[in-house]
Amino acid sequence: MYRYDEFDAAFVAGRTAQFADQVKRRLSGELTEDQFRPLRLMNGLYLQLHAYMLRIAVPYGTMNSRQMRKLAHIARTYDRGYGHFTTRQNIQFNWPKLKDIPVILEELASVEMHAIQTSGNCIRNVTTDQFAGAAADEIIDPRPIAEILRQWSSLHPEFSYLPRKFKIAITGSPNDRAAIRFHDIGLQAAVNGAGEIGWEVWVGGGLGRTPMIAKLINSFVPNEHLLAYLESIMRVYNRYGRRDNKYKARIKILVHEEGLESIKGQVEAEFAEVRGGVLTLPQEELDRITAYFAPPDFADRSSDKIDIAYQSIIDPAYGRWLDNNLFPHKQSGYASVTVSLKPVGGAPGDATDTQIDVVADLAERYSYDELRVTHEQNLVLPHVAVADLRAVYDLLVANGLAEGNNNQITDMICCPGLDFCALANARSIPIAQEISKTFAAPERQKDIGDLKIKISGCINACGHHHVGHIGILGVEKKGGELYQITLGGDATEQAAVGKIIGPGFEADAVPGAIEKLVDFYIANRTSAEEPFLAAYRRLGEAPFKEALYGAA
Template identity: 80%
Template sequence: MYRYDEFDAAFVRERTAQFSDQVRRRISGELSEDQFRPLRLMNGLYLQLHAYMLRVAVPYGTLSSRQMRMLAHLARTYDRGYGHFTTRQNIQYNWPKLRDIPSILADLASVEMHAIQTSGNCIRNVTTDQFAGAAADEIIDPRPVGEILRQWSSLHPEFTFLPRKFKIALTGSPNDRAAIKFHDIGLMAALNGAGEIGWSVYVGGGLGRTPMIGKLINAYVPHEHLLSYLESIMRVYNRYGRRDNKYKARIKILVHEEGLETIKAQVEEEFAQVRGGRLTLPQEELDRIGAYFAPPPFKSLPVAAIDIAREKILDAAYGSWLENNLHPHRVPGYVSVTISLKPIGAAPGDATDAQMEAVADLAERYSFDELRVSHEQNLVLPHVLVSDLPAVYVALVEAGLAEGNAGLISDMIACPGLDYCALANARSIPIAQEISRRFAAPERQKEIGALKIKISGCINACGHHHVGHIGILGVEKKGTELYQITVGGDGTEAAAIGKILGPGFEAEAVPAAIERLVEAYIARRQTPDEPFISAYRRLGDAPFKEALYGTA
């Protein structure tokens, strides 16, 4: 994985010193909150309902055990003993004291981490597939390009104050696990006619108040011209993106109002001017960055079959974990392991300091000292020997992290909601907890199969509710928290935005409403293996609307 060079180290050290002085001046009263606000946001510090919140960047979701141990240290020393992993592959601390922020940032810098550009109208943390560099279906490991994008976007002088925040995601696989079509720019590895690898570029995706699916603006951009092409898109957006209305400031609105062909023509005009210039990536630079992501020294092993049926007879919980939490690896004898941060009845995405320490130990011992954060708020050990799975599972049981529910109904995405967030209209975490308890039985989850529920506490959609197979949006109406339910969303390469089926439900009625949807699906699926999303696409809204409201 990437290691800071002298420039990175100096850059983070200088920013830490600068912001530490700004914090000192805020505490002393030299800066008012209005003066401090843009400064803290540029450094990932929010003021939420009850306290400050610090959001720490995890570029392209990759961590070492040393870095994970530092995150545990921060939770234990400066917070309330836990951290919250987010859909942006970051971690948030909900209770730091302002006076401690300089110490936190200094500790982060000591392990090559920071909180820069995790907020503000700039290019945010670049995200990717949590199985990058390991997945069997991958065309290319996208993380070297993710690192190049990190370096290019960090304190970019032209794009520090964009019309609105800007998010980029990329995937090296044709099976999209990074929701690239719901980002301002989404990149998918592609092959040209000569078999050369480049990138398909999507633009104008996003969720929030106006959800939109990104549009393909260029089917193939070579590696060496990718930065030039992205810079061209950014220049067009920075020039024409609206600054008079924050609700219409995202690039998705610009693409929608001007039309893709108009935007594409402007991008191509910019690209013609910068192509071949200083942003062209020479092969030696691609090789230099790529060397940091060289594969670990895998053993040469035969394909290792796992007899899940046998294991489920011997230990049902272990068998379910094997069935749901493993992902195929490109190297025979290895798998990637999803560590669920969704134990039944818990807050999705939360991990205690002790759990973070345990995961760091597992990464160091069993996964070549490498960890991943997924945009679905779980953790991943990317390179685990099949023969080590029993030992990994035992350690996860001891840490309270052995839930075998990855991809199932209890593996929900949920934002912090009104328990923490000043922007939220309704609570998210209690809804997720109640649904999780209602569907806690492993045999019930297995019967239902693959089903993604996503929950947001406001229209900003930090919980990605628009792309849940079942989405739940908390709203406030006349002082009451109500929850709209959508059906049919999909964050994969088959991107779709869920449909609202009718009026919202009060909080206590939501779990039962979800159960009615599930029962309608089970009763009408063609086979026990037909996934919920496939059944919905075949059946349409009517049976699900009837299940919720008693009428189609």
């Protein structure tokens, strides 16, 4: 894992001290809330419906046990005993007191963490595939490049006040698990004709009120020129991005209105000027950063195997967990384990201080002191020996973390919604809780198979509803809450934006509406192996709409 260098430590310490003085002046009344707002946002501090909320950065979703335990300590000491893991692989604390924020930031700095650039019109936390560095299908570990992008973007003088927030995602696999086509810039590992590894660059993706799929602007950029190329994109966006209308300020609007070829031409012109200059990434610097992400010194476990079918017979709950929550590891005899934060009836993404401590202990003991936050609001132990899976599972069971539902219907993405967020129009968490209760039976979830539900409490789409196989959007109508349903979204390399299929539903009718869609799918799939999304694409929207609303 990356360790702070002298610059990082001084940078974070200086910002922490600066913000402590700003908080002191706010508490004394020397600063009004309006004056304080831009200062707190630069330090990840939001004002939500009921309290301040602190968003802490987890660069590329990677942490060690020491950092995880610090998060548990903060939850226990300064909040209400839990934290909320987000779709940007960060963690939020919903109830900190303003007077405690400087102390929290000092505690975070002691374990090489901070809250900088988790808010505001800047380049936000760079996200990656949660199995980066471990996945069997990976071309290259993207985290060294993600770390270099973090260093390049932190307090970049030209990009600290962009037209709007800017999000970058990167994956080292041909199978996109980082939703790169729904980011302002998406990077996907690629191999050219000479066998060299570089990056496809996608630009202009995003969700929100105007969802768009990114367009391929360059099919191969080598490592040495990647910073120069991304800086060229940022300069074009910073120059022409709308500042008069925040709803049209994202780069996706610029690409859409100007056209990809026009934007590409301007980017290439910028790139021609800076290529080969100070933004060239030296191989020795890439090697230095890459060394921080060297794989663990794995013990030889190549002879260890596990018979999931047999385990499913003798212990169905354990077998289900093995079947759903393991991901193939590049090292024989190991697996990556998803720790579900989606218990039946729970708030997706929430973990108690005790649970956070437990996952830290598991990472230290069984995963070479490494863990990940996923953009789907779960946690991952990336390097678990097959022989240790039962021990890990038993400890998860004892702490309410052993739900074997990864990628199943109860494994929902869900924003905080109107229970917390000042921007929301409707509640999200209660909807997710009721849906998970409706489909709680493990046998039913297995029969349904791979089905992703994503829920947002407003058009800002923090719950990624646009890319849910079934998406749910809460809207306000005549002072009440109404929920629109979309179908056909996909965040993978086969990217698609879901389509609203009809009128919205009252909150108590949403679980029943989902049941109708699921029942229709099961009745009309070609076999149990045909997943929901494939069936939807084969059958089209009309029969699903009729199943939900009746014949026109």
